[in-house]
Amino acid sequence: MDLKDSIINQIENIKKELVKLSNDIHNNPELAFQEFEAVENITNLLSSHGFEVEKGIGGISTAFRGEYNGRRKGPTIAFLAEYDALPGIGHGCGHNLIATMSVGAAIGLSKIADRIDGNIVVLGTPAEEGGGGKILMIKEGIFDNVDYALMIHPSTRNLICRGGLATRGMIVEYFGKSAHSASPEDGINALQAVIQTFNGIDHLRATLPLKANINGIITDGGKASNIIPDYASCKFSIRADTVKDLKDVNDCIERIVESVEILTGARSKVSKSLVYTERYPNKTMAEEFKKNITKFSEIMEYPEPNMKYGSSDIGNVSLLVPTIHSYLKIADAGTVSHSIDFTKASISDRAHEQMIKGAKSLAMTGFDIFDSEDLRESIYKEFKENVPKYREKDLK
Template sequence: MTSQTLAAAVDVDTLKKAVSGTIDSWEDRLRQVSRIIHDNPELAFEERLAAETLASIAEEAGFAVERSAYGMETCFEAVRGSGDFTVVICAEYDALPEIGHACGHNIIATAALGTGLALGEVADELGLRVVLLGTPAEEHGGGKALLLEAGAWEQATVSMMVHGAAGNEDFSCAITHSQAVDRFAVTFNGRAAHAAAAPHKAINAGDAATISQIAIGLLRQQLPDGVRLNAFVEHGGDVTNVIPARTVVSAEVRAHDLETLEDIKERMLNCFAGGALASGCTWEVAPTEPRYENLVQNTLLAEAWDRNLKALGRTIVEVSGLGGGSTDMGNVSHAVPSIHPMISVLGASGVPHTIEFATDAGSPAGEQAALDGALGMAWTTIDMVTNPETREALLALQAARRPGATRSPALG
């Protein structure tokens, strides 16, 4: 079926009412899923209950489900439909240490499931291939970067997810962004000696760490707005009477684009080199997890999302959101046309990564945000596939990708 034939054969309003009806029919189960995931927080790569909960429901709804997909235990891939237009809907479900779902990944997972259930019912009618992808380890670990390397988006035409936020209005997706972040560890090696009897025999790796941190602090004055440097001493010695032969500093650099990040990271590494030179230590650097790239919102998808949220009666504000955080969905957005909008838990007062927001994420308002997010993504997908020009443009981008183009190495 060509795009023009498809457009002539479907009524968009009827389709949107149909997917809305599907989400309504699953509402009680979806709210239950949000509560199950919220009340049983699981850390990165340990999200067994969340992954199985989502996979089992997708299977019940007629999806072909592969558990432990792409060699990752808590990843699953659920597929329904065999059309030429593949939408990959990302379900995050990892929690934060100590404060549980303070980033609202129960909302993300539930919204993704709802979207998949809704689109699955109309997939054949729309020439769609719907992929619900469970993506572990967003908070730390770079699950999507690892899945990209494994080929999870090789057949994708577009990809999307929605993230919870606080407030009474929603940020416009078209101008919502995130920072790139590069995390690494620097190890200094010197020579131990008794701190009182023979300090002159030592090469103090603790000094190297201290000098480096002072240099980083001074560097911050010369940085562009929005750039962030953070570091802490992960290991700095064992006892007071032995000058440490080895210290480890964990560090990260964030910037709004990859070019700036590369430049600032080089300058930050020079601070570590200076610490090593001044103290007489040797030093080495290694990544601690995959780099998270900055988020690139696809204009066609983002504008459709904003229109559909307004159609749901929600208020869109034209100000930038999610400016200081980072997400591995940024990596996906560099590989395929994607969106990562925010949806507010209406009335929430806490901000993400706080106990207050963890409470809000588990509230009825959090459940409603997931339902609205599911419908917004489903309607946005319908807009993309029923508009002949948009569909052809997105399929042309997919066709132009060389095989393996999405499989970027997770660690560079």
């Protein structure tokens, strides 16, 4: 039997186990860094199929590594699992499917490990939805021994080589002086400082780099309308085409904050989240995935040049190793990601059928990489030519 056919059959044999795993994760949504039951369910299944599992890697309680070794030394291919949910709507991003596709792919490949030179790995990466789990794992060296990273994201379209914007969050707090509204001259209005911060951003918005976007909310504006607030705060989400552009936007906001301090007399404190970098999907690897999934009557497309992108910490991984983060259609156009409708779609029979196709195609792509030295060289040639090298200070 052809080895790819064998992989397909092996994944088909564990279809019920995979659907159960997806349902279990979906039915018990856990937020960033609290995904304890998801980790137990995933690692128990991997262990039952002979994977060596280590939990709590990189000092993160809900990160894990499952590994199955081939017959001899060779490259390490990591299938990345995400399993955190969204507040209020559960798995409205379909992370139950992401995790299960990666687990299914790894188990399917492991069944022919006696024909593979290298290591099959599942990396459990928590807190993609704002916590930057992959970034923390990178800092702890978890990706140092990984040569290729693969995953699939559920979507309303079949896409390869879709990019992603660089992003970070920023919290700005202002500290003023309380006073009664009858004598406002005795106070320093922290809320006015917040308002002027928004005004300053709006005034300079036209000068921001192309594709840059700033969205903000007031998180604290005072306690009573007849009291000058001595404390107020706001929170911003910043996106940009590249890390360089993101830094330019970041610097712009900090200059505005400094000006607001002078204008209002309030003191400021700026807190910044981790930087999610832009994404560099490996086209060579993605084309192999595209060829493999046609076996299941799925046609992958490229995104339009002007397509709007979101952000993910997979971008940081794509700076380190050749990476694919392909998109597989589980719902019709009009079903918005990060919504209750997508939460429902991610547990449907249709989604699970697509999930099995995705697991098989990922596994077949992994096999292609193990099987062809020429393919590996082509993947790394593209990686070295197209992916920039950022310094540590660029990501602060």
